[in-house]
Structure formats: C-alpha cells, structure tokens
Amino acid sequence: MEQQVSKSSTDSADADSGAEAAVGTSIGAAKSTSGSQSLADRLFLTLRSEIVEGRIAAGSKISEPELARRFDASRGSLREALMRLESLSLIERRVNVGARVVDLTERGLLEIYDVREALEGMACRLAAENRSEEDLVELRQMLERHEQQEELQKGTAYYQPEGDFDFHFRIVQASGNDLLIDTLCNKLYFRVRMYRYQLGMASPRAHRAFREHSHIIEAIEAGDGELAEILMRRHIRASRSNIENKLSKQN
Amino acid sequence: MEQQVSKSSTDSADADSGAEAAVGTSIGAAKSTSGSQSLADRLFLTLRSEIVEGRIAAGSKISEPELARRFDASRGSLREALMRLESLSLIERRVNVGARVVDLTERGLLEIYDVREALEGMACRLAAENRSEEDLVELRQMLERHEQQEELQKGTAYYQPEGDFDFHFRIVQASGNDLLIDTLCNKLYFRVRMYRYQLGMASPRAHRAFREHSHIIEAIEAGDGELAEILMRRHIRASRSNIENKLSKQN
DNA sequence: CCAACCAATATTGTCGACACTTTTAAAGTT
DNA sequence: AACTTTAAAAGTGTCGACAATATTGGTTGG
Numbered sequence: 413m414e415q416q417v418s419k420s421s422t423d424s425a426d427a428d429s430g431a432e433a434a435v436g437t438s439i440g441a442a443k444s445t446s447g448s449q450s451l452a453d454r455l456f457l458t459l460r461s462e463i464v465e466g467r468i469a470a471g472s473k474i475s476e477p478e479l480a481r482r483f484d485a486s487r488g489s490l491r492e493a494l495m496r497l498e499s500l501s502l503i504e505r506r507v508n509v510g511a512r513v514v515d516l517t518e519r520g521l522l523e524i525y526d527v528r529e530a531l532e533g534m535a536c537r538l539a540a541e542n543r544s545e546e547d548l549v550e551l552r553q554m555l556e557r558h559e560q561q562e563e564l565q566k567g568t569a570y571y572q573p574e575g576d577f578d579f580h581f582r583i584v585q586a587s588g589n590d591l592l593i594d595t596l597c598n599k600l601y602f603r604v605r606m607y608r609y610q611l612g613m614a615s616p617r618a619h620r621a622f623r624e625h626s627h628i629i630e631a632i633e634a635g636d637g638e639l640a641e642i643l644m645r646r647h648i649r650a651s652r653s654n655i656e657n658k659l660s661k662q663n
Numbered sequence: 664m665e666q667q668v669s670k671s672s673t674d675s676a677d678a679d680s681g682a683e684a685a686v687g688t689s690i691g692a693a694k695s696t697s698g699s700q701s702l703a704d705r706l707f708l709t710l711r712s713e714i715v716e717g718r719i720a721a722g723s724k725i726s727e728p729e730l731a732r733r734f735d736a737s738r739g740s741l742r743e744a745l746m747r748l749e750s751l752s753l754i755e756r757r758v759n760v761g762a763r764v765v766d767l768t769e770r771g772l773l774e775i776y777d778v779r780e781a782l783e784g785m786a787c788r789l790a791a792e793n794r795s796e797e798d799l800v801e802l803r804q805m806l807e808r809h810e811q812q813e814e815l816q817k818g819t820a821y822y823q824p825e826g827d828f829d830f831h832f833r834i835v836q837a838s839g840n841d842l843l844i845d846t847l848c849n850k851l852y853f854r855v856r857m858y859r860y861q862l863g864m865a866s867p868r869a870h871r872a873f874r875e876h877s878h879i880i881e882a883i884e885a886g887d888g889e890l891a892e893i894l895m896r897r898h899i900r901a902s903r904s905n906i907e908n909k910l911s912k913q914n
Numbered sequence: 915c916c917a918a919c920c921a922a923t924a925t926t927g928t929c930g931a932c933a934c935t936t937t938t939a940a941a942g943t944t
Numbered sequence: 945a946a947c948t949t950t951a952a953a954a955g956t957g958t959c960g961a962c963a964a965t966a967t968t969g970g971t972t973g974g
Binding site for chain 3: 740
C-alpha cells in the first residue's frame with residue numbers, strides 16, 4: 413500500500429546523496445543498473461537530498477529550464493520530480509509563477525513538533541501493543557549501540573542527532589500502522605531533517621535523551637502502551653521546549 | 664504555506680463534484696471563468712471527486728489514454744493530476760505498469776482511525792488553547808444547527824454524516840496549526856470520505872455523537888486543552904469501535 | 915524625480931510524437 | 945490439451961516544440 417521504506421533511517425538519506433558529487437553529473441547514467449525506477453524518480457531523490465541538506469537554499473526560486481539543463485533531462489521529467497517534492501512540502505508551487513524551496517520558519521518548526529508529538533505518541537503506543545519479538549531485539553540492540561557511542565563521545569561538544577533519528581524511525585516502524593509509517597518516515601521526517609541540517613540542531617541533550625529513550629523502550633517491552641505513549645510525548649515535548657528556548661535566545 | 668482550505672467542509676466537496684454531470688464533459692471550458700488554476704488542477708479536482716464517490720471504482724485500473732480522451736486533455740496534464748492523486752494515496756502507481764485506484768480494506772480504515780485519534784486529539788487540544796472569539800462563536804452556532812437538524816430527523820433511519828464532518832473540520836481549523844490543518848483537511852479527510860461514501864458508514868450513533876460533540880466544545884470554551892484532547896480521542900475511538908463491530912458482524 | 919504604461923524577454927502550461935516496457939494473443943512444440 | 949516461445953498490440957516514460965502567462969526593463973507622461 414505504501415512506498416518503500418528502508419530499514420534504517422540513515423541509509424535512506426545517504427544512499428542517494430552519495431550518488432551525485434559533482435554538479436553537472438548526469439542522472440540518466442544509472443539507467444540499466446538499478447532496475448525499476450524512472451528518471452523522474454532519480455531526479456526526485458537527488459533534489460530531495462539537495463534541498464534537505466541546503467545545497468539548494470531554502471526560500472530560493474527554482475528554475476525549471478536551468479535544472480533541466482543541469483541534469484540533462486527534459487522539463488517534463490523534472491516537473492514530475494518537482495511535484496513529488498511539493499507533496500512533501502519541500503517546495504511550493506504557484507500556477508504560472510513557479511516553484512520555490514520552502515523557507516524555514518520558527519513557527520513551521522514548532523508546528524512539526526506538535527504533529528510529531530501526536531503521531532509518534534500514537535506510534536509508540538501501537539508499538540507497545542503490537543510489538544513482535546524481532547522488534548524488541550532490534551530496539552534493544554540499537555539502544556546498546558547508542559550507549560556505546562555515547563561513552564565514546566563523552567565530553568565532546570556536540571551530539572550527532574543520527575542516533576536520535578534511528579530511535580524514532582525504528583519505533584514508528586514497529587507500530588505496524590502503514591499509514592503512520594508512511595506519513596512520518598516518508599514525508600514528515602524529511603522536513604525534520606531539513607531543519608536539523610540547516611538550523612544545526614545540535615542538542616546538548618545527549619545524555620538525557622538516552623535515558624528517555626531507555627525508559628520508552630522499557631515501556632514497550634512491558635507492553636504498556638499507555639505509558640509508552642506518555643513517555644514519548646514528554647520526550648518530544650522536551651525537545652520542543654529545548655528548541656523554543658534556543659530560538660528565543662537568538663532573537 | 665499550505666494550500667487553499669475552504670471555510671466549510673461541505674462546499675469543498677460539492678464545488679467540484681457538481682461541475683461535472685455528464686461523462687464526456689470537457690474540463691477546459693472553465694478556462695476564463697475561475698481565475699488561476701491550471702487544467703491539471705481541474706482534472707485533479709474532478710478525478711478526486713469521482714474516486715471519492717466511487718464513480719471510478721476502488722481497485723480499478725486507470726488508463727491514461729482513455730481518461731485523456733474522455734476529458735479531451737493531453738496525457739501530460741492528466742499525468743500531473745494522477746500524481747497529485749497519488750500523493751493523497753487515492754491511487755497507486757507502479758513504474759511502467761500504471762495506476763490503480765486504491766482498494767478499501769478493513770485494515771486501512773482502522774489505520775486511519777488511529778491516525779485521526781492522534782492528530783485530531785492534538786488539534787482539539789490546540790483549539791482549546793489558542794481559540795479565538797470568532798472560532799468559539801462559529802463552533803457554538805454549528806452545534807445549534809446540528810441540534811435542530813437532529814430534532815427534525817428524529818426517528819429517521821439513518822444519520823447523514825455531514826454534520827459530523829463539519830464538526831471535525833471546524834475544530835481542526837481552530838487549531839491554528841497549518842501543518843495539522845493541511846494533513847487532515849487537504850489529505851486524510853478525502854480518504855475518510857471515500858470510505859464513508861463507498862462503505863456507507865451510516866452510523867446510528869447520531870444522538871450519542873451529538874452529546875459528545877457538545878462536551879468537546881464545552882471543553883474548548885473552557886480553555887481546557889487536556890480535557891478537550893481526551894474527549895476527542897474517546898469520541899473517535901468510540902467511532903472506531905462501532906465500525907469494528909459492524910465489520911466483524913459482516914464477516 | 916516618480917509613477918504608470920508598454921514592449922521584450924523569460925518562464926510556465928500544454929500538447930503531440932517517439933522510445934521503451936509490459937501485457938496480450940497467437941503460433942508452435944512436447 | 946498444456947506449456948513455452950514469439951510477435952503484435954497497448955500502455956507508460958521521455959522528449960522537444962508551441963501557446964499562454966508572468967516578469968523585466970525601458971519609455972513616456974505627469
């Protein structure tokens with residue numbers, strides 16, 4: 413029913429971003445290698461990475477002829493890619509005017525947090541209620557991996573948010589609700605990543621976040637959906653408050 | 664930031680559905696009348712209505728050349744409309760194979776309810792916290808209108824779900840969170856409508872639903888976000904249970 | 915000097931045609 | 945008769961060109 417979802421959150425981000433190093437690289441080269449994906453698919457993946465990572469600046473105008481030349485593709489295929497980006501709310505299109513990359517606003521970021529609190533809270537509840545043995549093993553392994561990484565980096569200035577991303581990604585997967593999975597992992601998380609890359613949300617919350625993650629997984633293991641949901645919502649709201657503070661200091 | 668959202672849920676559904684009565688009606692006729700919308704836009708709106716209302720059967724294959732001929736448009740414009748339908752999860756496309764209307768499954772319907780519980784619960788909480796005087800007036804008026812309609816129809820066999828739809832639509836609008844509004848009103852609700860139309864969810868819950876609506880609005884008026892969220896979640900979960908029972912009896 | 919108007923340019927929307935893939939149907943073989 | 949192979953048909957993906965619209969720059973009038 414839903415689109416493809418890679419098992420790990422990180423590889424889905426890196427798989428395509430590594431494919432295009434130089435600017436003028438032709439996308440069509442991989443025509444025979446990777447089986448069934450269209451040119452528009454590849455354009456979409458490439459542009460998605462470039463927008464998320466800020467290589468195409470937030471708020472900037474997108475010129476169809478220019479991009480088409482750059483990727484050596486027709487405007488038709490490019491337009492298909494742009495429309496998919498629009499459905500992710502990574503760009504905005506206006507009739508007879510053109511497309512712009514969305515700009516990152518404080519309000520938009522806070523709105524995302526409220527939606528995440530609702531959806532991931534539900535995902536966490538469902539994960540606790542429907543958890544499979546396999547999910548439990550993977551969640552536990554992931555937690556131990558993050559603990560080790562945290563030990564290694566103790567004292568370093570900032571905390572790479574990939575661990576946090578993995579955590580949320582996996583729990584959503586464990587919910588078993590395909591609509592929820594698609595909404596979060598294939599849509600909303602790309603905007604989350606865009607904010608993280610470009611506003612550089614390097615939280616000093618590393619240790620605290622790890623403890624919170626740990627408690628959430630315990631609730632899932634115990635099959636306590638109600639508690640799991642409460643803890644996840646508090647976890648996300650704490651993150652939101654943290655950001656809110658940081659933003660208010662900047663202004 | 665988000666797309667257009669009409670003030671009422673009903674007119675957004677009727678505005679376009681009424682435009683195309685006969686099958687072969689040309690879409691391009693309205694080119695000069697309604698200002699700035701493209702042919703692909705109109706195709707999208709028309710097809711969306713036809714799919715939601717079941718005039719294009721759930722699960723059926725979609726032929727691009729056939730539809731293009733029928734609406735007297737080029738395949739390019741039609742494809743753009745199809746891609747937007749795909750982003751609403753009203754159709755599914757597979758490379759080099761084509762598009763099919765999604766089919767309605769029991770599981771899919773229950774998944775929607777879980778997502779609605781999460782999102783509308785949050786919307787209700789935000790509406791209670793951010794409510795404007797204008798929102799309160801409109802919500803109260805809507806409730807009175809529904810009460811009158813309920814009186815008129817007392818004893819009739821089934822309950823038109825439009826009132827229920829209006830209720831949820833308005834509360835989401837009052838949340839003030841554009842992402843939430845867009846996700847629910849411009850995306851998810853069309854799938855909800857599709858299930859209602861085609862599986863004919865005529866609830867006998869009319870009276871009970873009205874009482875629940877009333878309590879929810881009271882909580883919003885009182886500015887009690889926590890209670891408003893709890894009540895909305897219970898309201899939706901009750902609806903879900905009701906459907907679940909009905910479905911299990913059919914099988 | 916500024917504002918409004920107008921022509922020239924660039925960009926988007928739409929279309930029809932061609933290339934490639936999948937599906938269908940027939941022919942042939944075991 | 946059933947299965948495989950093969951050719952024809954249909955459908956999708958991609959492209960380049962044309963038409964309609966928005967933007968830019970210059971010109972004119974106040």
